[in-house]
Amino acid sequence: MLKIRVDQYQTKALLNGFLYREYRDLTYVERPVSEIQQLNLFIPQAYYQQESINGYTAATAPIFVPNTVGDYLPGPADFPGNDQWPSRSKTIEAALQRGYVVASPGLRGRTQQNESGDYIGKAPAFIVDLKAAIRFLRHNADHLPGNYERIITNGTSAGGATSALAGVSGNHPFFQPLLDELGAAKESDAIYAASCYCPIHNLEHADLAYEWQFNGITTYHNQQMDFKTDPPRAIAVDGELTNEQQKLSKELKQGFRAYFNQLNLHDQQGKELTIDQDGKGSFLKLIQALIMQSAQQVLNEGQTLSAEAGLTVVDQQVVGIDWPQYLAYIGRKKAVPAFDDLTLASAENDLFGTRQIPQQHFTDFGQLNSQVKASQADPALVAAVNPIHYLTETSGQTAHYWRIRHGASDRDTAFSIPLILALFLQDQGKQVDFAYPWGIGHDGDYDLVALFDWIDQICQ
Numbered sequence: 001m002l003k004i005r006v007d008q009y010q011t012k013a014l015l016n017g018f019l020y021r022e023y024r025d026l027t028y029v030e031r032p033v034s035e036i037q038q039l040n041l042f043i044p045q046a047y048y049q050q051e052s053i054n055g056y057t058a059a060t061a062p063i064f065v066p067n068t069v070g071d072y073l074p075g076p077a078d079f080p081g082n083d084q085w086p087s088r089s090k091t092i093e094a095a096l097q098r099g100y101v102v103a104s105p106g107l108r109g110r111t112q113q114n115e116s117g118d119y120i121g122k123a124p125a126f127i128v129d130l131k132a133a134i135r136f137l138r139h140n141a142d143h144l145p146g147n148y149e150r151i152i153t154n155g156t157s158a159g160g161a162t163s164a165l166a167g168v169s170g171n172h173p174f175f176q177p178l179l180d181e182l183g184a185a186k187e188s189d190a191i192y193a194a195s196c197y198c199p200i201h202n203l204e205h206a207d208l209a210y211e212w213q214f215n216g217i218t219t220y221h222n223q224q225m226d227f228k229t230d231p232p233r234a235i236a237v238d239g240e241l242t243n244e245q246q247k248l249s250k251e252l253k254q255g256f257r258a259y260f261n262q263l264n265l266h267d268q269q270g271k272e273l274t275i276d277q278d279g280k281g282s283f284l285k286l287i288q289a290l291i292m293q294s295a296q297q298v299l300n301e302g303q304t305l306s307a308e309a310g311l312t313v314v315d316q317q318v319v320g321i322d323w324p325q326y327l328a329y330i331g332r333k334k335a336v337p338a339f340d341d342l343t344l345a346s347a348e349n350d351l352f353g354t355r356q357i358p359q360q361h362f363t364d365f366g367q368l369n370s371q372v373k374a375s376q377a378d379p380a381l382v383a384a385v386n387p388i389h390y391l392t393e394t395s396g397q398t399a400h401y402w403r404i405r406h407g408a409s410d411r412d413t414a415f416s417i418p419l420i421l422a423l424f425l426q427d428q429g430k431q432v433d434f435a436y437p438w439g440i441g442h443d444g445d446y447d448l449v450a451l452f453d454w455i456d457q458i459c460q
Contacts, residue, residue, distance in 0.1 A: 002183075004026060004143075004144070009023050010024075014097070016097075019044070020096050021044075022041070023043075025038045025040070027039075028105065028133045028185075029182040032182065033120050034108055036108055036112070037132070038077055039103055039136065039137075040077045040078065040104045040105075041137075042079075042096055044096055044099060047101075047145035047146075048145070053097075054099035054456070055456075056099040058145035058146070059145075060150075061101050062100050062101070062151075062192075062455060063100070063102075063147065063150060064095045064455070065102075065130075065151060066088055066102070066153075067154070068107075069126055069155060070157050070158055071157065073109040073110065073111060074106075074107070074109030074112055074121060076106045079092065080093045080096070084230075084231075090445075092104060094448045095448075095452070100455070103137055107162065108129050109121045110350045112125075118356065119353055119355050119358065120355070122351060122352065124175070126158075127169070127175070128175055128182070130153070130165075131166065131184070131189035134187075136184070138151075149192060152193040152195060152459075153166045153167065153194050154445075155196065155199075155444070156197040156443065157198055159444075160197045161385075163196045164404075164421060165201075165385060165387050166194060167196075167399040168390035168398050170397030171188055171397055172395055174395075192399055192401065192458075195402075195454075195455075196403070196404045196405070198410050198418070199387075199417075200413055201387050202387070202388050203340075204362065204363055204383070205417075206338065207336075208255045208256035208259055209256050209414035209416045209417050210252070210337075210339070211249045211336065212257070212414065214332045215253040217331070218240055218241040219239070219241070220240075220241070220331075220332045220334060220335050221333060222238075222335075223236055245336040251365075252337065256275070256416075260416070261274055265420065267423075273423070283416070286419070287416065290436050292321055294408050298438045306329070308325075310322035310326040330409045332411065333412060337365065340361055340365065342369055344361070344374055360376055361375070361377065362376065388421065391421075391428065398425070399430070401458045402431065403434075403451065404421060404433070406418040407436065408436040409440060411441070422434040
């Protein structure tokens with residue numbers, strides 16, 4: 001039932017005349033619970049004519065799997081020319097022309113309900129669906145162009161976390177009953193590589209990390225999305241931390257030091273990274289060095305750096321950074337706590353609801369300090385959607401190749417969160433390409449040429 005009919009395709013062309021075959025609306029599980037559980041597949045026409053693109057053939061082309069998940073909302077299957085939010089249609093078009101086979105799966109999200117009013121997209125639905133889609137692709141590998149041992153996921157924000165989860169939890173037994181319930185193909189869901197832009201993950205510790213970074217900055221400048229408009233629009237929300245929030249910020253900051261120091265992570269020279277009693281130490285110095293490297297790169301390219309960024313530049317070399325000034329320059333975005341909101345108002349509270357309960361707390365801190373009557377999510381479930389969890393045990397298969405980007409102006413989660421992921425992977429011998437791109441906020445797919453160069457490097 002999960003086999004693709006070879007005659008299901010239509011031949012399409014991009015605006016520049018590039019031809020590809022398009023398979024649309026392929027249901028990737030036998031027992032779907034939502035119409036979103038469909039996949040679009042795009043294959044360069046050249047591979048049906050024994051031609052090559054960018055050195056790839058029908059036997060060697062990588063399988064690029066981007067998702068449209070954001071804010072842990074439903075991420076529908078995408079397609080070239082799509083002008084409806086959310087979409088990364090330009091990414092699909094560029095990947096096709098680079099010679100990749102592209103699969104865009106629709107993934108459930110936290111707001112979805114069935115006809116009975118039950119929530120069907122709460123955690124871990126998004127990653128279960130991606131795993132099912134990957135299994136579906138492998139199930140059809142025998143009659144499709146492409147190398148299905150070269151599957152590379154890609155996503156931004158919550159979609160970046162989705163990509164990371166796929167990369168660390170290949171064939172993990174936790175997900176098997178959920179995949180069986182949907183009727184997923186009996187195939188591997190392990191992947192070759194993961195591309196992760198600003199992944200919103202490690203949610204149990206994200207509040208701690210946020211206050212370790214932003215404690216002392218008492219104003220915040222956020223935005224709320226109005227989803228009643230098409231496309232959704234951002235509404236500015238500015239505020240000042242209350243005295244109680246400032247007190248909680250200090251508690252959370254101290255908690256991050258205890259959390260980080262027990263991780264036993266190391267830099268590339270093998271030196272253990274730590275945070276000292278003052279909240280500084282070798283881990284903070286590493287973050288600062290990476291931010292300075294990013295600034296140096298744009299300086300080398302002839303761009304100018306804002307005098308307000310707190311950088312010290314001597315003879316066109318970035319030699320220092322005033323960290324409090326830099327953090328004030330990019331600004332705090334979120335109040336306290338940043339993720340496990342004490343009134344259950346965050347997207348993450350919504351993510352960890354149940355079939356009948358819309359929102360829950362997901363940390364002990366949130367539950368202890370809750371301002372509303374609330375239940376708490378099962379810690380095992382919270383861990384199951386945290387990529388770090390799989391790097392501290394051995395039950396899942398981890399991709400060998402990783403590309404992680406988090407903008408140097410990104411305020412949606414702390415700089416430490418994606419770096420912890422990168423350091424864990426490096427400590428385990430994985431190849432990791434990590435950077436904080438200068439001047440970039442919370443966004444992804446802004447450097448497709450560099451992303452595809454990386455894919456070519458690990459695949460060709």
